[in-house]
Amino acid sequence: MTVDQRGGARRRPGRPPRSEAGDTKALLQNAALRLFARHGFAGTSIRAIAQEVGLSESVIYAHFANKQAVFEAVLAEFGPRTHDRGELGPGPAADDPAPYLLALARTALEEWDREEARLLMSLMARDGLLHSAALQEALSAMRHSVEALFERWIEAGRVRRDLGTPQSLALSFTGPIGLTRIMCLHAEATEDQRAAARADILDHVATFNRAVFGGATARS
Amino acid sequence: MTVDQRGGARRRPGRPPRSEAGDTKALLQNAALRLFARHGFAGTSIRAIAQEVGLSESVIYAHFANKQAVFEAVLAEFGPRTHDRGELGPGPAADDPAPYLLALARTALEEWDREEARLLMSLMARDGLLHSAALQEALSAMRHSVEALFERWIEAGRVRRDLGTPQSLALSFTGPIGLTRIMCLHAEATEDQRAAARADILDHVATFNRAVFGGATARS
DNA sequence: ATTATCTATAGATCTATAGATAATGC
DNA sequence: ATTATCTATAGATCTATAGATAATGC
Numbered sequence: 001m002t003v004d005q006r007g008g009a010r011r012r013p014g015r016p017p018r019s020e021a022g023d024t025k026a027l028l029q030n031a032a033l034r035l036f037a038r039h040g041f042a043g044t045s046i047r048a049i050a051q052e053v054g055l056s057e058s059v060i061y062a063h064f065a066n067k068q069a070v071f072e073a074v075l076a077e078f079g080p081r082t083h084d085r086g087e088l089g090p091g092p093a094a095d096d097p098a099p100y101l102l103a104l105a106r107t108a109l110e111e112w113d114r115e116e117a118r119l120l121m122s123l124m125a126r127d128g129l130l131h132s133a134a135l136q137e138a139l140s141a142m143r144h145s146v147e148a149l150f151e152r153w154i155e156a157g158r159v160r161r162d163l164g165t166p167q168s169l170a171l172s173f174t175g176p177i178g179l180t181r182i183m184c185l186h187a188e189a190t191e192d193q194r195a196a197a198r199a200d201i202l203d204h205v206a207t208f209n210r211a212v213f214g215g216a217t218a219r220s
Numbered sequence: 221m222t223v224d225q226r227g228g229a230r231r232r233p234g235r236p237p238r239s240e241a242g243d244t245k246a247l248l249q250n251a252a253l254r255l256f257a258r259h260g261f262a263g264t265s266i267r268a269i270a271q272e273v274g275l276s277e278s279v280i281y282a283h284f285a286n287k288q289a290v291f292e293a294v295l296a297e298f299g300p301r302t303h304d305r306g307e308l309g310p311g312p313a314a315d316d317p318a319p320y321l322l323a324l325a326r327t328a329l330e331e332w333d334r335e336e337a338r339l340l341m342s343l344m345a346r347d348g349l350l351h352s353a354a355l356q357e358a359l360s361a362m363r364h365s366v367e368a369l370f371e372r373w374i375e376a377g378r379v380r381r382d383l384g385t386p387q388s389l390a391l392s393f394t395g396p397i398g399l400t401r402i403m404c405l406h407a408e409a410t411e412d413q414r415a416a417a418r419a420d421i422l423d424h425v426a427t428f429n430r431a432v433f434g435g436a437t438a439r440s
Numbered sequence: 441a442t443t444a445t446c447t448a449t450a451g452a453t454c455t456a457t458a459g460a461t462a463a464t465g466c
Numbered sequence: 467a468t469t470a471t472c473t474a475t476a477g478a479t480c481t482a483t484a485g486a487t488a489a490t491g492c
Contacts, residue, residue, distance in 0.1 A: 012472075013460065015471055040347065045453080058474095164431075179396075200388075204392050241489095244445090
């Protein structure tokens with residue numbers, strides 16, 4: 001009788017016919033991601049998640065052990081990947097620093113600007129996940145891989161040795177990118193804000209490249 | 221009878237004698253800040269706040285209209301200042317860029333490493349305040365004031381004009397500082413993590429200064 | 441009389457479970 | 467028989483209010 005999101009009357013009791021069946025678990029996880037991103041874990045009720053999909057709240061317990069398990073499933077499905085971070089594949093042009101860094105940034109941007117990634121960012125900016133050990137590790141892994149690049153470039157004479165440690169250079173390069181991502185590439189940002197954020201990041205990379213690699217890349 | 225935080229038996233009914241009176245409102249706000257920082261708004265109950273101070277939960281309504289009002293009072297008291305941002309006072313040495321930027325960073329660090337500021341950071345990293353209009357504005361104000369500095373320095377020939385726009389330079393300078401603050405200067409960070417964060421920030425500033433102002437500052 | 445606390449409680453959630461119901465697939 | 471849903475409900479919170487109680491300050 002009651003009209004709901006799924007667009008129709010409330011279901012009757014009993015298993016629904018094949019024609020109406022969907023991937024309920026996936027629908028629930030998706031709804032949960034959106035609601036957790038908007039209202040946080042404590043601010044999202046089991047009831048709200050089920051309602052969003054147009055189902056009775058008890059159906060959640062057929063798919064998840066409890067509310068916490070829903071959150072963990074969302075993180076496992078959409079959460080930060082631990083593997084395949086930062087490397088851009090085996091080696092397009094890692095020995096030409098400036099273009100390589102630009103390509104790295106572009107790749108990251110493409111990944112981070114996806115809706116799913118933005119929802120995840122909003123979720124992390126609630127619930128304190130920004131400070132969770134998991135994210136800190138993912139971030140530090142990413143940072144280490146960039147440090148390794150600078151170390152190599154210093155050895156190869158592509159970066160003035162007196163400029164700073166590989167650690168410091170890596171932070172100077174990734175900092176503005178990471179900050180802009182956290183602050184602007186989230187679920188509530190408008191398309192305009194996101195476009196500005198992407199431009200800011202690319203401008204930073206260009207400025208960084210000019211300051212660190214000087215005219216070397218452009219002229220020699 | 222029940223022992224509580226304030227260290228004693230539960231109060232009896234009736235106004236407490238002068239000897240036991242404290243600034244209840246301030247105590248409540250302080251407890252609320254800590255709990256909101258740890259568990260978020262929705263994850264913190266009125267009950268938990270009162271309990272933390274060792275009072276009955278109904279006492280909260282003598283001091284605040286409702287739960288939301290507690291949150292707003294906490295933000296008003298501890299929240300991001302809109303005024304007196306970034307300027308370091310009228311003018312210590314704004315025309316010698318490198319030392320000025322270093323002083324700017326040191327001042328910010330001192331402010332941000334205070335316990336209260338760290339609690340606020342944790343609070344913002346829950347409840348989505350990181351993406352609130354209020355913080356975005358505070359941040360953009362800070363950024364603009366740094367942009368103005370770079371603009372002045374470019375005009376004065378202290379920064380190579382072809383390096384990048386004032387906007388881009390400002391982001392390249394403040395990005396690593398802001399990111400490190402958000403990620404490391406929060407309530408749950410250990411003293412070691414915070415020390416590393418402070419060192420990272422100062423290293424970045426040094427690297428930035430060398431890359432952007434080159435030997436000019438050191439030698440001429 | 442006013443102020444600052446308490447106790448008790450109403451009413452609204454919220455999580456989770458038990459048990460009914462109807463379609464499916466063997 | 468199994469699966470995927472529902473209805474109904476228990477029990478635990480949670481917010482907020484009403485009304486009692488005792489110290490304070492005039």
